[in-house]
Amino acid sequence: MKFISFQKENGKIRAGLLLSDRFVIDINEASGGRLPDDMLAFLDKHEHYLETVTSLLSLKHTDKGVYPLESIQLAAPLPMPRSFRDFYAFEQHVKTARENRGLEMIPEWYEIPVFYFSNHLAIKGRTN
Numbered sequence: 001m002k003f004i005s006f007q008k009e010n011g012k013i014r015a016g017l018l019l020s021d022r023f024v025i026d027i028n029e030a031s032g033g034r035l036p037d038d039m040l041a042f043l044d045k046h047e048h049y050l051e052t053v054t055s056l057l058s059l060k061h062t063d064k065g066v067y068p069l070e071s072i073q074l075a076a077p078l079p080m081p082r083s084f085r086d087f088y089a090f091e092q093h094v095k096t097a098r099e100n101r102g103l104e105m106i107p108e109w110y111e112i113p114v115f116y117f118s119n120h121l122a123i124k125g126r127t128n
Helices: 038-044 046-058 091-100
Strands: 004-009 012-020 023-027 067-068 084-087 115-118
Touching: 004 023, 004 115, 012 046, 038 046
Parallel strands: none
Antiparallel strands: 004 012, 012 023, 023 067, 084 115
């Protein structure tokens, strides 16, 4: 499943699923209101919604709540997240950088995840 957030012509950001990379399912509309209309609310109770959202994958492009990808505007996958943490660096990058300086990988890198908080209010979707 590929979860997305998107905007229809009314301007409201909606939670959705990408269907065959050509169509978008509005999970709230297609489920008759059984699923939330925003991704954060969906994630808050995803265990409760999993069976219902999985059933939407069998929809056809002509069903209610299914839209052509080109008819919507993609948004950030999770608009307005509660926080945003960025990890220090991926393993191969750290290993290579240390090797370039003649150093071995330090075991602490595997024991203590190093991250920083970034500005979660700066998350933006695609712009055309």
